[in-house]
Amino acid sequence: MIVLKAVLASKDREYISAWLDFVQGSPSGSSIRFTAFSQWEAFRDHMNEQEGRELPDLVIAEPEFLNSWLSHGGETSGIPWLMLSEGLDEVDEDKRLMKYQPLPTLMDAVLNACRQPRRKKTHRPGQETLSIGVVSASGGSGKTAVAMHMAKQLGLAGYAVLYLNLETLDSSMPFLEKGLSRSGQRTLDAETGLSRLLYDLKVGRKESGKQGQAQSSSKGVDGYVLRHEVLKSDVFWPLSNRKELLQMSREDTKSLIRYLADCGQYDVLILDGDSGWDGRSEGIFDAADAFVWLVEDDISSMHRWGQWIQHMERTWPDLHESVLDRARFIVNKYRDSVINALPRPDLHLDAVLPYIPSWKQLSQEEVMLSSPIFQREVKRLCAMIVQDGEEELKQTGRIQKGDGWSL
Incomplete structure (x- = not known):
């Protein structure tokens, strides 16, 4: 099974905790792994260390995290992202993830937004497309x-x-x-x-x-x-x-x-x-x-x-x-x-x-x-x-x- 990797960044530690608790008990939790940050410096360092590693399939972050990352190379990284928003931010609708909504709805939106790792199928004798x-x-x-x-x-x-x-x-x-x-x-x-x-x-x-x-x-x-x-x-x-x-x-x-x-x-x-x-x-x-x-x-x-x-x-x-x-x-x-x-x-x-x-x-x-x-x-x-x-x-x-x- 392909396991997706997502990065979550929010100053609200209780919000992060609730999200991770839900994912751990969710049926879809086994298909995605979250790395969460509540401080900008730790989030920045983690994203800067991605060179040479397998990139995350999605970044979900509040505006102050996201905008700083995008302006420092995130925009050209090829990593999909969603802005964790309370509805007042100027961002395209398809890039906005409303922060306060049912967690199952949040999880569906995250799974749909993730970059699906492109699996190159090895063509083996006896197996066809x-x-x-x-x-x-x-x-x-x-x-x-x-x-x-x-x-x-x-x-x-x-x-x-x-x-x-x-x-x-x-x-x-x-x-x-x-x-x-x-x-x-x-x-x-x-x-x-x-x-x-x-x-x-x-x-x-x-x-x-x-x-x-x-x-x-x-x-x-x-x-x-x-x-x-x-x-x-x-x-x-x-x-x-x-x-x-x-x-x-x-x-x-x-x-x-x-x-x-x-x-x-x-x-x-x-x-x-x-x-x-x-x-x-x-x-x-x-x-x-x-x-x-x-x-x-x-x-x-x-x-x-x-x-x-x-x-x-x-x-x-x-x-x-x-x-x-x-x-x-x-x-x-x-x-x-x-x-x-x-x-x-x-x-x-x-x-x-x-x-x-x-x-x-x-x-x-x-x-x-x-x-x-x-x-x-x-x-x-x-x-x-x-x-x-x-x-x-x-x-x-x-x-x-x-x-x-x-x-």
């Missing part, structure tokens, strides 16, 4: 929101995760851009990562003379991807040239997914594709190990779901059977009960995800990734998918018994 496609027959079903929440929850659970958006019109950008810009990674190379990788893969296939065979994945993807701390995952900066996505074929998409899976750096790939029928969709259907297929409880969404399955059945009957075996059908934006009939007798529902009314009036992008109710249900969904993936990999001999997934 689990790729999960998040799909829907209808636009506006919440596909990107679910995909990003899954990436975040799996990242928080300690998995090495890559979120890949292949939508023609990328709807993830408003939620990702602020975090990427704050990280200081916004460079020309970073913004062209996916474009360069697609080009390199095409060149590799051309040189090999074998369709679908990419260059060796031994060099990994570090030169193409960015780390998104809020999402707890690696991401690609969204493509700015729509033509590159529109021209992606079924084989291009499969080659990309295979390369990302075979590079050995990730436990899970989250694949967020279009709601239309195109080469990218076909590639995801071919390559993904599992699917989260979203539907909404309305007549139009149910009808489109049935039409999509019927088209697949008539056009690619073998793929149709395979997709049904790998898919988990989920009602998103669920409100108390499902009132519409399913479009076909061979379809079923596996789970539901709640409707979050406040998302209709989003004014801050990061709020969408911070709903406790939605996070709880997505965590359950991730556990179901990962456990299913473990069983499938064991049955096919792709992992050894004992190498199982856990959440």
Whole structure:
């Protein structure tokens, strides 16, 4: 298990004592270790001694501690931080942690803000990356929101995760851009990562003379991807040239997914594709190990779901059977009960995800990734998918018994 390291700085010793007592008795206490300070000099010396050591995953401090540390190199250290505030400080809302609130709420905020140590997965014979496609027959079903929440929850659970958006019109950008810009990674190379990788893969296939065979994945993807701390995952900066996505074929998409899976750096790939029928969709259907297929409880969404399955059945009957075996059908934006009939007798529902009314009036992008109710249900969904993936990999001999997934 990955143990996170946090630094807590407050002049109030009783507050520190209450916090540490709670952590010691909390179920999540085993996953995080706190080092606490009530005096500036001790806090300063501790932070100055970090050179050559493994850095903390989060600093939580009152303004007089935090501002002094930030002005003396903390701002460029790369260590995430939260200001322990009583509400009067001028600081971005996502960096403010209200000092007096229920301790379980404080702990959830801390765990979400921690930098998840990036675990480089060692690619071992017999073990593969689990790729999960998040799909829907209808636009506006919440596909990107679910995909990003899954990436975040799996990242928080300690998995090495890559979120890949292949939508023609990328709807993830408003939620990702602020975090990427704050990280200081916004460079020309970073913004062209996916474009360069697609080009390199095409060149590799051309040189090999074998369709679908990419260059060796031994060099990994570090030169193409960015780390998104809020999402707890690696991401690609969204493509700015729509033509590159529109021209992606079924084989291009499969080659990309295979390369990302075979590079050995990730436990899970989250694949967020279009709601239309195109080469990218076909590639995801071919390559993904599992699917989260979203539907909404309305007549139009149910009808489109049935039409999509019927088209697949008539056009690619073998793929149709395979997709049904790998898919988990989920009602998103669920409100108390499902009132519409399913479009076909061979379809079923596996789970539901709640409707979050406040998302209709989003004014801050990061709020969408911070709903406790939605996070709880997505965590359950991730556990179901990962456990299913473990069983499938064991049955096919792709992992050894004992190498199982856990959440």
